[in-house]
Amino acid sequence: MTELTIIDAIRTALGRALHDDPDVILFGEDIGIDGGVFRATDGLVQRFGAARVRDTPLSETVIAGMAVGAAAHGLKPVAEIQFMGFIYSTIDQLANHAARLRNRTRGRLTCPMVLRAPFGSGIKAPEHHSESMEAMLAHIPGLRVVVPSSPTRAYGLLLAAIRDPDPVVFLEPKRLYRSMSEPVQDDGVALPLDRAVILREGGDVTLVSWGAMLSETRAAAESLAGEGIDAEVIDLSSLKPIDRDTIRASVGRTGRCVIVHEAPLTAGLGAEIAADLAEHCLTSLVAPVRRVTGFDTVMPYPKLEDHYMPSVERVRRAALDVMEFS
Amino acid sequence: MSEPLRFLDAEGGCARELPDFARDRETLVALYAAMVRTRSFDAKAIALQRTGRLGTYASSLGQEAISVGVASAMQDRDVFLPSFREHGGQLWRGVSMEELFLYWGGDERGNDFAGPTQDFPVCIPVASQFPHAAGVALAMQQKGENAGAVAIGGDGATSKGDFYEALNVVGAWGLPAVFVISNNAWAISVPRSEQTHAKTLADKAIAAGLPGEQVDGNDVIAVREATGRALERCRAGDGGTLIECLSYRLGDHTTADDASRYRDETEVSPHWQEEPLIRLRNHLVAAHDWGKADEEGLLRSSGEAVEAAAENYLATEPDPARAMFDHLYAAIPEDLAALAEEAGDD
Secondary structure, eight states: EEEEEHHHHHHHHHHHHHHHHHHEEEEEEOOOOTTTTTTTTHHHHHHHHHHEEEEEOOOOHHHHHHHHHHHHHHHEEEEESGGGGOGGGHHHHIIIIIIIEEEEETSOOOOOOOOEEEOOOOOOOOOSSSSSOOHHHHHSTTTTOOOSSSSHHHHHHHHHHHHSSSSSEEEEEEGGGGOOOEOOSSOOOOEEEEEEEEEEEOEEEEEETTHEEEEEHHHHHHHHHHHHHOOOEEEEEEEOOOHHHHHHHHHHHHHHHHHHHHHHHSTHHHHHHHHHHHHHHTTTTTOEEEEEOOOSSSOOOOHHHHHHHHHHHHHHHHHHHTTOOO | OOOOSSBOTTTTTSSOOGGGGOHHHHHHHHHHHHHHHHHHHHHHHHHHHTTTTSSSOOOOOOOOOHHHHHHHHTTTEEEEOOOTOOOHHHHTTTOOHHHHHHTTTGGGGGGGGSSTSOOOOOOSSSSTTTHHHHHHHHHHHHTTOOOOOEEEEETGGSSSHHHHHHHHHHHHTTTOOOEEEEEEEEETTHHHHHHHHSOSSSGGGGGGTOOOEETTTOHHHHHHHHHHHHHHHHHTTTEEEEEEEOOOOOSSSSSOOOOTSSSSHHHGGGGGTTHHHHHHHHHHHHHHHOOOHHHHHHHHHHHHHHHHHHHHHOOOOOOOHHHHHHHHHSOHHHHHHHHHHHHHOO
């Protein structure tokens, strides 16, 4: 097996999908000869040709809208938005069309498309290049929103997203693109889309996170272990739909929960998970559910970026806080 | 600037030599019948809405020639992407009146056409259908389908980025798409003169490097001829076309609108002289022996078809509540299944 980073794994999955299914087509800005600004599509135009790996004109609205039309007419488009900060103009197409075409035609037309976008901060990128606005997308009925957290999961989840018969937004934690590598077999095996994953088992407190923040969350869990606290770490993985059963079951065991996300606090996905636990796990809870999130500020420029992002210490302190309830 | 393409003048006289299809009585009668049926459908839809039996409805009164002309130039394998005022084209393509009533009556099943199964449902968010047409055209190009994607939007739609951006990619990639602008002179309350400083909407094709053509949108022959040529270009691999059809919205924007708030009857009335049915009827009478009995027979059969469709629509039981969950995803996710349970079955 080859050691792959997340960006390698994404490229490998895209190549596998293009190879296996002639209906798969890639388009986006600078994804052809340039291989994408993060090189997610590096070498694919050479392997599969300019008809299947297409540089679009610079128009996010067209990238998303064309994906809807192409998907409804038999292709499986995998479109790229260069940075999540530029995804807003696609929301019209995602919410008004992609997510509802199946429903409004009672299944006559469907929209098997994937919209990929790098998201999150931590690489000292310019303004508008570091946003984590996943909750806006997870609010849209009919859509799926998926976030990988490792090379293995990036490979398997991207294949699953491409094969899924419904529209999937695939958000790539760009801080992790090259920060880790592991052996990944290019065996064409997809992972289940709707499942959260327990990354670390523990009986004292449940830590829920996704994407790049799992690094801080896992580091906090290790630090807590040194203090005699056994934290369970859940990778949410699917932000829509949410695997509520896995979270409820974990909190049923631990009685405590801390949710960690880089996105802003108010109406973030942490609120949804906390509300779900309040509705369904009240009798198991022995402490308030805590959220450790990006502050409710505009994403700062790189100089203040590190102050915005939840730190290992903030996660650790929140876990210690909830441990004080008995 | 050249004059808009026109074969029949407002009185039905021939403004220029007719194309071959327009010398055929059967073809002309079919076009005329489709416009008459559309007008009957519109009238019934408004009557149903006014009596609380249909939702907000957008009439195509006065614009029948655009929709019918465009659709009549299409082949089955082409794909139609209509905005919300293209009932005539949808009916021509094989969508049933009952399905249209269901849609406008608030039932998603109206979009589940038994007819042209690859056609898109009505698009409400203005201009957002144009990027879809580019995507359909991309799929056609990719699969070598030798077909075209035909989208229609209004004059207001040409002010939106979606329209320009989609037109641009059609040009850049040589996609087989036809963008038709149904210029009815009004975008709800904003007249064409305030919509843009462009001399014509067809001129907007220049920026995309595409041919753009103005057509008399009240002349069904001209609309069909221009669309047919544009589709020939699609099939020949010559790329897309923008067609601006000049017409006039004789009615309100929708049943929820009151056009008297922003335009005078004195502005509207001259346009009744230009409307599309009169001129084709005059031409049929003059050139093809269309008689009183033909006209009465057509009106009667159109009325009967509309009444029968309305009866079937009104007799259709609503879907159970469960239906709003059943088609959201291919397979219902677990958390949604729990909500479906809560909503119950009726």
